[in-house]
Amino acid sequence: xxxxxLSHIRKCCSIQVxxxxxxxxxxxxxxxxxxxxLTEGQHCFEKFFLIKGCVQLCYLKENGxxxxxxxxxxxxxxxxxxxxxxxxxxxxxxxxxxDTDVLSISADRQxxxxxxxxxxxxxxxxxxxRAYAASQMRLRYLYExxxxxxxxxxxxxxxxxxxxxxxxxxxxxxxxxxxxxxxLRKKFIS
Numbered sequence: 001x002x003x004x005x006l007s008h009i010r011k012c013c014s015i016q017v018x019x020x021x022x023x024x025x026x027x028x029x030x031x032x033x034x035x036x037x038l039t040e041g042q043h044c045f046e047k048f049f050l051i052k053g054c055v056q057l058c059y060l061k062e063n064g065x066x067x068x069x070x071x072x073x074x075x076x077x078x079x080x081x082x083x084x085x086x087x088x089x090x091x092x093x094x095x096x097x098x099d100t101d102v103l104s105i106s107a108d109r110q111x112x113x114x115x116x117x118x119x120x121x122x123x124x125x126x127x128x129x130r131a132y133a134a135s136q137m138r139l140r141y142l143y144e145x146x147x148x149x150x151x152x153x154x155x156x157x158x159x160x161x162x163x164x165x166x167x168x169x170x171x172x173x174x175x176x177x178x179x180x181x182x183x184l185r186k187k188f189i190s
Contacts, residue, residue, distance in 0.1 A: 001028050001051045001103055008049075008075045012126050015119045022120070025113040026103040031055075037094040037102070038080060044090040046104045047079030048072075053100025054164050058172070059092050068172040071097075071165060077127060097165055142175065150174055151184050 002019045005026070009017055031037055031053070038044055040059055048055075050072050057070040057078060069092070072078035080090040085107050105113070114121055141150055151174060155162060162170065171181040 001101065002026065004051050004075070005049055005103055009120070009123045013122050015122060017117060017120060021117060022113065025109045026105050029102050029104050031096040031100045031102070033096055033099050035096050035100075037096065037100075038090050038092070040090050040093040042090055043087050044080045044083035045087050046106050047077060047081070047084050047110075048094070048102040048104050050074050050076050050078070051101040051103060053096060053098045053102075055094050055096050055100055056165075056169055056173075057092050057094055066172065068169050071161060071169075071173065073160070073164070077131070081128075097169060147174075147176065147180070148184060151176075151181070152188070155188075 002023050005022070006017060006019060009015065026049075028051075029037075029048075037048060037055060038046075052074060054071060054073045055078060056068050057072070057080075058066050058068045061067050070078070078094060080088075080092045080094075082088065083090045087107060114124075141153055145153060154170075154174060165173075167181055167185075168178045171178045174181065176184075
């Protein structure tokens with residue numbers, strides 16, 4: 001699993017890191033489909049690099065409905081990034097939507113890693129800069145696009161997700177009811 005992370009580091013920036021220098025900081029974990037990696041309301045002590053699989057980031061609305069706000073697939077990082085640095089209370093849950101393999105790192109171990117290999121901070125900075133930029137674009141699309149445009153844009157930008165993510169979760173992510181998403185799919189398939 002570490003070779004995949006090393007490959008991602010090298011792809012993102014020009015630092016040279018060896019497996020033996022980062023492996024002790026990570027823990028390999030496997031989660032079955034529907035298993036929780038993080039539970040809203042509990043302390044968040046780790047973040048995850050996805051080796052294989054797909055997860056959703058979600059929270060429970062006041063009416064009890066689950067709202068999906070993000071997904072992560074291979075070579076993506078995910079956590080409750082507000083709670084993670086200090087082990088705070090998670091405002092989100094993370095659930096595997098497929099059998100999922102991850103590398104997990106705690107905030108303490110990440111601090112130790114950054115002290116030992118300060119050059120890896122450039123990697124984390126770049127990864128989270130890209131993630132933040134994607135979040136900004138998503139917000140723009142939510143404000144600017146019609147529901148149909150939002151769906152079509154998602155299909156164009158992330159065609160793999162439509163095959164990997166259950167439709168009710170995709171509907172939640174896009175802010176639709178499952179019934180409305182089904183209508184859209186019929187309209188564009190016909």
